[in-house]
Each structure stands twice: as C-alpha cells, then as structure tokens.
Amino acid sequence: MHELVYFYPEGHAAHYERDHPERPERVETMRRALDEIGWWQPYPKLPPIETPAAVLEAIHAPDYLKTLQRASARGQHLDMDTYTTTASWDLAVNAVGGALAVSQAVWHGDARRGFALTRPPGHHATQNRGMGFCLLNNIALAAEDLLQNTGAQRLAIIDLDQHHGNGTQDIFYTRGDVFYFSTHQSPHYPGTGRVDEIGVGQGKGMTANFPLSAYSGDMAFTTVTDALILPLLDRYAPQMILVSYGFDPHWRDPLGSLLLSAAGYKTLIERLCAWADANCQGRIALVLEGGYDLDAAAACAQGVVAALLSRSWEDPLGAPPQPEAEAWLSMLGQAKNLWGL
Numbered sequence: 001m002h003e004l005v006y007f008y009p010e011g012h013a014a015h016y017e018r019d020h021p022e023r024p025e026r027v028e029t030m031r032r033a034l035d036e037i038g039w040w041q042p043y044p045k046l047p048p049i050e051t052p053a054a055v056l057e058a059i060h061a062p063d064y065l066k067t068l069q070r071a072s073a074r075g076q077h078l079d080m081d082t083y084t085t086t087a088s089w090d091l092a093v094n095a096v097g098g099a100l101a102v103s104q105a106v107w108h109g110d111a112r113r114g115f116a117l118t119r120p121p122g123h124h125a126t127q128n129r130g131m132g133f134c135l136l137n138n139i140a141l142a143a144e145d146l147l148q149n150t151g152a153q154r155l156a157i158i159d160l161d162q163h164h165g166n167g168t169q170d171i172f173y174t175r176g177d178v179f180y181f182s183t184h185q186s187p188h189y190p191g192t193g194r195v196d197e198i199g200v201g202q203g204k205g206m207t208a209n210f211p212l213s214a215y216s217g218d219m220a221f222t223t224v225t226d227a228l229i230l231p232l233l234d235r236y237a238p239q240m241i242l243v244s245y246g247f248d249p250h251w252r253d254p255l256g257s258l259l260l261s262a263a264g265y266k267t268l269i270e271r272l273c274a275w276a277d278a279n280c281q282g283r284i285a286l287v288l289e290g291g292y293d294l295d296a297a298a299a300c301a302q303g304v305v306a307a308l309l310s311r312s313w314e315d316p317l318g319a320p321p322q323p324e325a326e327a328w329l330s331m332l333g334q335a336k337n338l339w340g341l
C-alpha cells in the first residue's frame with residue numbers, strides 16, 4: 001500500500017485569466033514546496049480516471065454541463081468571477097477524474113492517504129451553476145462515484161475552505177448518504193452556511209455548518225473540530241472522509257480574514273487522520289479548493305502533507321500578526337445546543 005498518492009492536474013496552466021486570484025501558480029507553488037521538503041517525488045501521481053456519465057449527471061444537470069461546455073468552447077465567463085478558457089472544460093473534467101482516482105485509491109486500500117491538487121476548484125459549483133471560480137464539483141463527484149461504484153454507503157465531506165461550500169451543501173442537502181460539515185468565515189461570500197442549515201428530508205441532520213466570525217484562528221478551528229466535527233463523525237460513522245482543502249483560512253490570505261496558521265491546519269488534518277485511523281481504516285483524502293496567497297500555499301501544503309504522512313514539521317510562517325478574536329465562542333454554544341452535544 002502506498003503511504004500517499006497525489007493527483008497533479010497536467011496542463012492546468014491553460015486555465016487562467018490575467019490578474020485573477022485563481023491562478024496556476026497556486027498549484028505550482030504547492031508542488032514546489034512539497035518537492036523541496038522531499039514529499040513530492042516519492043509518491044505516485046495518479047492519472048485522472050474517466051468519470052462515468054451516470055456519476056456526472058447525478059451531480060450536475062445535463063443542461064448545466066452543456067452550458068459549461070459551450071461557454072468553455074468560447075472562453076466565456078459563467079459569472080463575473082468565474083472564467084473559462086477553451087481548455088477549461090477538458091481541465092475541469094480532468095480535475096474531476098483526479099479526485100475520483102485519488103478517492104478510489106484510498107477507498108480500495110491502494111493508498112493510505114490521498115491528496116488531489118484539483119484545479120479548477122469545485123465546492124461552489126451547484127447542480128445547475130458554476131460560480132465562485134468553480135466549474136464542476138470535484139469532491140461531490142468523487143463522493144458520488146464511491147457511492148455508485150464501490151459499495152460505499154456513508155461518506156463524510158469536511159469543508160475547511162474559508163468559504164462555505166454552497167454547491168456541495170446543495171447537492172447533498174436532501175440526501176442521507178453524505179454528511180457535510182463546513183467551517184467558513186461569516187458573513188462572507190457566498191452568504192450561505194448558517195448554523196441552522198442542517199439538511200431536509202432524508203438529509204435532515206446530514207449537513208452541519210459552523211460560521212466563524214472574522215479573526216477566528218487556530219483556537220477556534222481546533223475547538224470546533226474537537227467539540228463538533230469529531231463527535232458528529234462519531235455519530236454518523238462515515239466509511240471515508242473527504243476533505244475540501246482550501247488554504248484560504250490562512251492568516252495571509254488576501255480574500256479572507258480568518259487567522260488559521262499552517263501549523264494549525266496541520267493539527268486539524270492530524271485530528272481527522274486519527275479519527276479515520278480509529279474508525280474507517282484510515283481512509284481520508286484531500287481535494288483542493290481555494291487559497292490565494294502563495295506563501296500560505298507552500299506552508300499549508302507542507303503542513304497538511306506532514307499530517308497525512310505523520311511527520312514532524314515546522315511552520316515557516318508561524319502565528320498571525322494579530323491575536324485571535326473570540327466572538328466564535330458564542331456560536332459554539334449555539335451549535336452544541338443545536339446538535340445536542
């Protein structure tokens with residue numbers, strides 16, 4: 001069994017727009033930082049696998065898929081923030097295939113951990129719409145593929161990006177087979193992810209949100225993990241954890257004002273890995289979402305891979321320059337009450 005497998009999105013630099021924050025350097029910086037510390041070369045880079053049409057169409061409406069393909073053929077924007085180029089459709093399909101390949105490798109026990117450096121990102125893409133720099137919902141498609149094609153019945157998606165994964169939440173909001181938990185800055189783009197958004201119908205109690213006030217940092221993330229995420233994982237008992245990994249909660253990020261450090265990120269992933277080791281045969285895979293500061297990209301990539309590989313590591317960027325605010329504490333009481341914890 002491989003200790004770790006990656007997906008690297010070959011050719012992804014053809015998806016770019018001048019001066020746009022979602023740029024190829026994000027992934028290249030991560031790759032370089034992992035190479036420099038010796039954690040890139042030794043581990044296999046899985047090629048994307050072909051996404052079955054039934055999986056694609058279970059997550060995205062056929063009309064949206066056609067719209068995206070048409071927009072990409074012309075290099076048109078989907079909305080003000082969300083660009084395509086003539087390469088974007090193929091690259092988006094490739095990124096999905098990479099998330100599937102890594103998830104399947106971990107599910108089948110070919111690899112202990114997985115990390116898909118997916119670009120373009122995915123968690124804002126809903127059934128019907130690409131938005132927030134996201135075209136196809138890579139992590140939702142990876143979960144759907146495991147459910148349809150491997151016998152998996154219960155999965156968890158933990159979304160640690162600075163933004164709420166409105167697309168992923170929407171997709172699974174009425175379903176009982178994927179538990180979705182998001183921490184995100186609030187108020188902030190895209191405006192969803194209130195604590196009382198918990199799913200409906202069969203999905204009731206299968207969505208959990210923890211909106212973090214600006215300037216929440218390591219203490220908030222660690223406390224929310226211990227007080228909410230891990231107990232809710234115990235309750236739901238998923239067979240695998242998929243993580244929407246955005247490095248934009250980092251204190252250097254230009255689009256957000258959370259104060260997570262790279263060392264803090266390492267701690268979160270260590271906690272999730274320990275849960276996975278104790279409860280679901282160590283099955284955990286990371287899928288890249290956002291994150292826009294290149295120094296944070298490098299430090300967080302090393303930090304989370306240190307956690308995936310159980311290695312020690314020192315955070316070159318250290319703690320944020322300002323102290324963490326504690327407004328999140330009142331939300332913690334509310335959330336624990338809501339969930340009976």
Ligand SMILES: [Zn+2]
Pocket residue numbers: 161162163246248289290291
């Ligand atoms: Zn984000």
